[in-house]
Amino acid sequence: MNRRGDRGSAASDESLLADFLSGDHGSFEILVERHSEDLFRFVSRFIRNSAAAEDVVQETFVQVFQSAAGFDASRRFRPWLFTIAANKARDFLRSRLRKRELPLSQGAGGDASDAVSYLDFLSDDEAAPDSALEAEETRRRVGEVVARMPDNLREVLMLGYFQRFAYKEIADILSIPLGTVKSRLHAAVSHFAQQYRKLEESGSRGRGD
Amino acid sequence: MTNQQNSSQDVPDAQRQSELIGYALGLTDADENRRIEASFTDSARLNEICARIRRTLAPLDLDPEPIAPRDFTARIMARVERASGVLKFPNAAEPLEAAEAGTGGGPLMPMRELIGLAAAILLFVGILVPGYRTARNAAQQAMCANNLRTIGGGIAGYTEANSASMPFAGAVPVGGSWMPAGQGDAGSFSNSRNLFLLVRGRYVSPQAFIDPARAGDFAVHASDLDRFDDFPSARNNSYSANLVTAPWRKTEFEPDMPLVADMNPMLDDDRRLIGEGQIPENSRSHGGLNGQNVLRADMSAIWSATPRVGVDNDDIYRVIGVERYTGREVPSMRSDAFLVP
Numbered sequence: 001m002n003r004r005g006d007r008g009s010a011a012s013d014e015s016l017l018a019d020f021l022s023g024d025h026g027s028f029e030i031l032v033e034r035h036s037e038d039l040f041r042f043v044s045r046f047i048r049n050s051a052a053a054e055d056v057v058q059e060t061f062v063q064v065f066q067s068a069a070g071f072d073a074s075r076r077f078r079p080w081l082f083t084i085a086a087n088k089a090r091d092f093l094r095s096r097l098r099k100r101e102l103p104l105s106q107g108a109g110g111d112a113s114d115a116v117s118y119l120d121f122l123s124d125d126e127a128a129p130d131s132a133l134e135a136e137e138t139r140r141r142v143g144e145v146v147a148r149m150p151d152n153l154r155e156v157l158m159l160g161y162f163q164r165f166a167y168k169e170i171a172d173i174l175s176i177p178l179g180t181v182k183s184r185l186h187a188a189v190s191h192f193a194q195q196y197r198k199l200e201e202s203g204s205r206g207r208g209d
Numbered sequence: 210m211t212n213q214q215n216s217s218q219d220v221p222d223a224q225r226q227s228e229l230i231g232y233a234l235g236l237t238d239a240d241e242n243r244r245i246e247a248s249f250t251d252s253a254r255l256n257e258i259c260a261r262i263r264r265t266l267a268p269l270d271l272d273p274e275p276i277a278p279r280d281f282t283a284r285i286m287a288r289v290e291r292a293s294g295v296l297k298f299p300n301a302a303e304p305l306e307a308a309e310a311g312t313g314g315g316p317l318m319p320m321r322e323l324i325g326l327a328a329a330i331l332l333f334v335g336i337l338v339p340g341y342r343t344a345r346n347a348a349q350q351a352m353c354a355n356n357l358r359t360i361g362g363g364i365a366g367y368t369e370a371n372s373a374s375m376p377f378a379g380a381v382p383v384g385g386s387w388m389p390a391g392q393g394d395a396g397s398f399s400n401s402r403n404l405f406l407l408v409r410g411r412y413v414s415p416q417a418f419i420d421p422a423r424a425g426d427f428a429v430h431a432s433d434l435d436r437f438d439d440f441p442s443a444r445n446n447s448y449s450a451n452l453v454t455a456p457w458r459k460t461e462f463e464p465d466m467p468l469v470a471d472m473n474p475m476l477d478d479d480r481r482l483i484g485e486g487q488i489p490e491n492s493r494s495h496g497g498l499n500g501q502n503v504l505r506a507d508m509s510a511i512w513s514a515t516p517r518v519g520v521d522n523d524d525i526y527r528v529i530g531v532e533r534y535t536g537r538e539v540p541s542m543r544s545d546a547f548l549v550p
Contacts, residue, residue: 045275
């Protein structure tokens with residue numbers, strides 16, 4: 001049995017980080033084991049590139065290793081870790097845009113600023129996903145909609161929907177006001193609903209339904 | 210209950226919707242939850258709205274879950290160790306215990322001073338020399354990774370100028386050797402000719418093909434570029450590239466397909482196959498670090514502590530199913546990366 005794993009499973013992230021700062025480097029490895037896969041899923045979904053996500057996650061832990069002494073012990077470790085990862089992921093997206101001027105569709109709202117337009121998606125009779133659709137086709141549509149979503153909306157949606165961070169934690173991670181988190185998540189949900197429906201309708205027309 | 214109140218609950222405004230999304234996904238705290246629940250006189254209506262929000266987002270569950278590499282923790286720790294300038298995390302207890310075991314209680318001052326001096330010298334040697342080596346290794350590894358990024362930039366420039374075609378100078382003849390020219394038989398076709406197109410076309414500087422960790426390698430002289438169709442000397446190229454048997458386009462590869470990496474460990478410094486049983490798993494270019502830099506098709510350069518960094522953890526230095534190498538091996542399939550000079 002892995003002694004390190006046993007010890008790690010009982011200790012909180014914050015106490016492991018404190019142990020690491022006291023010279024127990026094994027504690028750092030436990031933190032890596034505990035969070036690397038989850039972090040990889042978030043970064044990979046956010047930047048839509050699993051190869052680059054590996055690089056981003058590695059860089060994130062390098063920074064955690066080097067900056068651990070500056071960690072505010074009154075805060076929780078996981079949001080801090082995601083803060084670093086989100087910053088690095090945004091750096092990656094910016095550098096990619098500099099390299100290739102991607103015609104990234106920003107949707108009807110133009111740029112991806114906080115001046116989002118609110119779609120009353122709740123006022124529509126939102127249909128459940130067509131269960132008869134081929135799963136692969138649905139997956140492709142979802143991937144396309146998420147990939148085309150403005151970065152700042154996709155980021156909030158990934159943190160809220162997949163990582164289930166609380167509103168306040170998302171505000172901490174992204175260093176934005178709580179109200180902005182709420183409005184961005186709302187915009188992200190609206191954007192997703194609208195674009196997914198559009199693709200679904202165009203797919204139905206293509207099939208002659 | 211007034212009609213006005215009912216109406217406002219039927220179609221919540223934007224701010225209200227934001228709160229309800231958070232509530233439906235469990236992102237709101239206990240106080241907010243109580244406030245939201247209290248604002249609905251009909252809890253069934255609240256449940257209905259939450260169900261609709263979840264239904265709207267349900268297709269997201271079909272977004273494929275990214276899967277981290279099997280040895281992800283090891284890769285991260287290798288990167289951390291390298292970037293932090295330590296080869297192994299130190300265990301401070303061991304040298305202290307050893308020192309304590311050696312202390313005597315005798316009154317011999319000269320001997321003590323001698324021991325103190327020796328300890329100080331050992332301390333300096335023990336700290337400074339490995340520290341220097343570690344820092345040098347880390348710097349060389351970083352410069353090497355930068356070389357690969359430069360080569361990746363050159364490949365991107367080449368493909369843009371050549372209708373997305375990757376550099377391809379020709380194929381290894383059937384049954385022929387991929388060993389560099391002059392070392393194989395008459396049927397040889399050096400794989401490094403593909404990379405040389407980048408140098409000859411001025412997409413990449415010859416210096417970018419020189420790994421600073423390989424002391425004997427040197428850049429091909431600029432005046433020689435137009436006279437050759439391959440690196441004139443095996444020492445002009447420190448890297449191995451994916452062996453391809455036909456023209457190929459950039460879009461045909463998975464993003465994590467390895468394209469270029471540190472020198473294949475099967476070859477010695479002069480690009481001769483080394484004896485069976487003596488072949489290390491990783492490239493020997495960065496011997497002190499035990500791993501290799503790899504440039505992938507998405508143009509990211511990564512450090513890997515294992516050669517199993519290809520598609521589906523494929524070993525980038527070996528052909529699937531081949532154990533003995535003669536210089537005539539070719540990849541068994543397109544996803545089977547085989548990087549040779």
